[in-house]
Amino acid sequence: MNTSNPNRRDFIKGAGTIAAASTLPLSIVEMAFADPAQSFTFAHISDAHIQHIRGAEFVRNWDRGLIRAVAETNLLQPKPDFVVFGGDLAQLGMKEELDHGAEMLSRLDYPVYPVLGEHDYYLDLGEYWSQLFKREHYYSWDHKGVHFVVLNSILTTDEWTHERWPTARQRMLEMAGLDNPNGSPFMVGEKQRQWLAADLDKVPKDTPVVVFSHSPIQKIYKGWNFWTDDAEEVQALLHPFTTATVVYGHVHQIQYNQIGNISFHAVMATAWPWPYPQAYAQAESQLPKLTVPMNRADPFFERDATGWQFVDLKSGRVSMEYNLYSNTNRTVAYNPETGQPEDSVYQAAGGRIAPQIHY
Amino acid sequence: MKRCLFFIAVAGFLCAVGAMAALQPAASSPLGLPPLPIPGDNQMTSEKVALGEKLFLDKRFSSTGEVSCSTCHDPEKAFTDGPLKVSEGINKLTGTRNAPTVLNAAYFGSQFWDGRSPDLEDQALHPFLNPVEMGLPDHQPILDIVRTDPDYQTAFKQVFGMSGEEITMKQVTQAIAAFERTKVAGDSPFDRYFYGGEETALTDQEKRGFDLFVNQGRCVSCHRIEQTQALFTDNRFHNVGVGINTIQGDVPELAGAFIKTKLTLEEVDHKILSDKRTSELGRFAITKGFDDLGSFKTPTLRNVAATAPYFHDGSAATLRDVVVHYNNGGVTTKGDHVNDFLSGGIRPLDLSEDQIDDLVAFMEALTSPEYAQLAAATSGK
Numbered sequence: 001m002n003t004s005n006p007n008r009r010d011f012i013k014g015a016g017t018i019a020a021a022s023t024l025p026l027s028i029v030e031m032a033f034a035d036p037a038q039s040f041t042f043a044h045i046s047d048a049h050i051q052h053i054r055g056a057e058f059v060r061n062w063d064r065g066l067i068r069a070v071a072e073t074n075l076l077q078p079k080p081d082f083v084v085f086g087g088d089l090a091q092l093g094m095k096e097e098l099d100h101g102a103e104m105l106s107r108l109d110y111p112v113y114p115v116l117g118e119h120d121y122y123l124d125l126g127e128y129w130s131q132l133f134k135r136e137h138y139y140s141w142d143h144k145g146v147h148f149v150v151l152n153s154i155l156t157t158d159e160w161t162h163e164r165w166p167t168a169r170q171r172m173l174e175m176a177g178l179d180n181p182n183g184s185p186f187m188v189g190e191k192q193r194q195w196l197a198a199d200l201d202k203v204p205k206d207t208p209v210v211v212f213s214h215s216p217i218q219k220i221y222k223g224w225n226f227w228t229d230d231a232e233e234v235q236a237l238l239h240p241f242t243t244a245t246v247v248y249g250h251v252h253q254i255q256y257n258q259i260g261n262i263s264f265h266a267v268m269a270t271a272w273p274w275p276y277p278q279a280y281a282q283a284e285s286q287l288p289k290l291t292v293p294m295n296r297a298d299p300f301f302e303r304d305a306t307g308w309q310f311v312d313l314k315s316g317r318v319s320m321e322y323n324l325y326s327n328t329n330r331t332v333a334y335n336p337e338t339g340q341p342e343d344s345v346y347q348a349a350g351g352r353i354a355p356q357i358h359y
Numbered sequence: 360m361k362r363c364l365f366f367i368a369v370a371g372f373l374c375a376v377g378a379m380a381a382l383q384p385a386a387s388s389p390l391g392l393p394p395l396p397i398p399g400d401n402q403m404t405s406e407k408v409a410l411g412e413k414l415f416l417d418k419r420f421s422s423t424g425e426v427s428c429s430t431c432h433d434p435e436k437a438f439t440d441g442p443l444k445v446s447e448g449i450n451k452l453t454g455t456r457n458a459p460t461v462l463n464a465a466y467f468g469s470q471f472w473d474g475r476s477p478d479l480e481d482q483a484l485h486p487f488l489n490p491v492e493m494g495l496p497d498h499q500p501i502l503d504i505v506r507t508d509p510d511y512q513t514a515f516k517q518v519f520g521m522s523g524e525e526i527t528m529k530q531v532t533q534a535i536a537a538f539e540r541t542k543v544a545g546d547s548p549f550d551r552y553f554y555g556g557e558e559t560a561l562t563d564q565e566k567r568g569f570d571l572f573v574n575q576g577r578c579v580s581c582h583r584i585e586q587t588q589a590l591f592t593d594n595r596f597h598n599v600g601v602g603i604n605t606i607q608g609d610v611p612e613l614a615g616a617f618i619k620t621k622l623t624l625e626e627v628d629h630k631i632l633s634d635k636r637t638s639e640l641g642r643f644a645i646t647k648g649f650d651d652l653g654s655f656k657t658p659t660l661r662n663v664a665a666t667a668p669y670f671h672d673g674s675a676a677t678l679r680d681v682v683v684h685y686n687n688g689g690v691t692t693k694g695d696h697v698n699d700f701l702s703g704g705i706r707p708l709d710l711s712e713d714q715i716d717d718l719v720a721f722m723e724a725l726t727s728p729e730y731a732q733l734a735a736a737t738s739g740k
Contacts, residue, residue: 060706060707061703061706064701064703067699068700068701070699071610071699072652072699072700074611075610075611075614075615075618075649077615077618077619300577300580300703300704301580301703301704302704302706303702303703304703323650324650325650326650326703329648
């Protein structure tokens with residue numbers, strides 16, 4: 001009788017199973033592209049400004065901010081896939097500061113992707129930072145169907161960096177100041193832009209791209225380096241993508257904006273809050289109009305107006321939940337109907353002013 | 360100007376409590392206190408207050424017939440149960456928290472150490488049912504008594520115009536809350552000095568302590584003193600390094616379990632008073648907000664010298680122990696590990712031994728005359 005059919009059927013079935021199994025990892029990636037419901041989470045901690053005093057002494061307030069953010073991030077449920085540290089781990093780029101900060105970050109239960117801030121960089125031009133984190137100054141990776149890029153956006157001209165200052169320490173101090181006529185605007189620079197162009201060239205244009213930088217890749221306020229001089233050139237490299245997001249530190253406050261296809265989100269510092277620069281009236285600013293004021297910090301409660309972020313990446317769009325001490329938590333999420341990020345809690349419809357198209 | 364504002368405050372108070380003014384002995388004129396907040400649906404009458412007091416003292420509202428509200432909020436002990444660290448309910452079962460005084464609780468923005476109850480009326484509902492407090496299965500035994508006991512029948516008829524099934528826990532808790540609202544106490548030496556303009560009401564040491572209280576000691580940021588009155592609380596919640604310090608390694612497990620398990624408020628009430636480790640999560644158990652981990656309500660400091668021991672777990676025996684804890688920056692023993700979730704306002708204070716004594720002396724000057732004797736006995740002075 002015909003006994004070979006079932007065997008053959010089994011064999012074909014079996015072969016099919018093996019084939020499916022061998023392509024499974026790829027299938028998951030494809031699913032992530034195809035399924036808009038695919039989402040995952042990560043956390044973002046930034047601007048700890050760990051500051052060395054002498055010996056084993058560090059500024060207690062800044063230590064407490066990072067310790068608390070790390071401990072709270074470890075309590076998150078569901079667990080985030082990774083943590084981004086948004087730069088300015090140190091105050092003056094010293095080994096002691098970077099070591100002390102990295103030791104605190106090492107208590108995180110998740111992989112950490114660090115971003116370089118100017119306070120980490122301008123003492124030794126990021127040499128010890130790279131050694132410590134075993135990272136290049138800019139890099140990229142893919143995760144669950146999203147392409148992530150870390151940029152070093154706090155570079156400036158070669159002349160300013162290499163020729164102007166008698167000591168590395170003075171260079172660091174000059175770049176650390178606000179409203180400093182001796183300072184210099186941040187930039188990504190041509191070499192890194194070429195790298196970015198090549199990196200993005202390999203990525204399908206319907207893949208969501210998320211860029212982490214320290215300074216905003218948009219021009220907000222030059223006096224405080226809330227600014228990247230070649231922002232337009234970097235934005236141009238992101239414009240071909242359906243979904244692009246830039247998440248930046250440095251400004252120590254909530255900001256969000258939409259420029260073309262690119263959504264911008266700023267993150268809080270764990271160290272201290274900066275005011276909205278519009279409050280500083282001596283220089284003209286090209287800032288989005290302030291519609292949701294920051295909560296003013298009560299100086300007694302050192303954590304007031306600081307915080308960290310829990311980020312939900314729904315279909316490649318950033319939904320930024322701000323964990324704010326002594327204040328009501330806030331969420332800034334992309335609104336598909338209006339095509340821009342919006343504060344889901346605070347803005348009354350009547351008082352809403354649309355984010356500007358450009359700076 | 361200060362004096363003028365003070366008279367306005369007092370006038371407002373008398374107006375607000377007009378119906379109960381006759382109940383107040385002259386000694387407790389509320390110098391230093393703001394107008395008493397009274398809910399619109401629970402106006403004060405002397406009959407209601409008397410009924411509330413009777414309910415407050417009634418031991419039949421517990422499963423063993425041995426515990427009343429006043430067991431832990433003893434009028435003879437400034438409405439606390441010192442020197443017990445944590446309260447004892449039925450069958451000598453202990454909870455996890457130190458009984459807070461009823462005195463001036465009428466002014467608090469929320470009730471219980473973790474603020475899980477919004478007002479005095481709601482607060483009064485819960486200890487009846489907690490297994491380690493009064494241990495009733497539900498409120499029915501209380502209603503059975505107040506609906507059938509002849510004295511209660513008369514009182515409820517008189518106060519609320521209700522009898523039988525018309526009487527519910529709403530009236531029971533309203534009467535208890537009305538009684539508690541009469542337990543306000545100001546007029547301390549500090550009040551006479553600061554609001555009454557009586558220069559000699561404080562000693563030199565107490566005045567030095569006052570200066571430390573508002574400056575180097577940073578106390579006033581949470582234990583607030585206003586221009587016209589002082590409640591010595593900000594009605595907020597802070598992690599000051601008490602309790603949570605004993606469970607630091609367990610926080611991820613405990614907090615994780617709490618986030619995962621959806622408990623009703625009643626279940627939370629039972630859980631936190633029966634499990635010390637869970638209790639130390641503080642207000643986090645109510646809000647599940649990271650900002651509230653290990654945080655508890657700022658207690659008033661009025662009559663604090665009469666209400667030892669201190670902190671939510673009664674872990675500090677004396678006021679000096681409390682100040683030393685704060686001077687160390689939120690750890691009881693200098694050099695201990697500071698908990699990761701410590702509130703931002705807490706930091707080492709660099710107070711000398713003499714300054715610590717001065718601060719304690721100032722807090723001892725916050726005692727109202729009617730509790731002066733008790734305070735002296737409590738602090739051994």
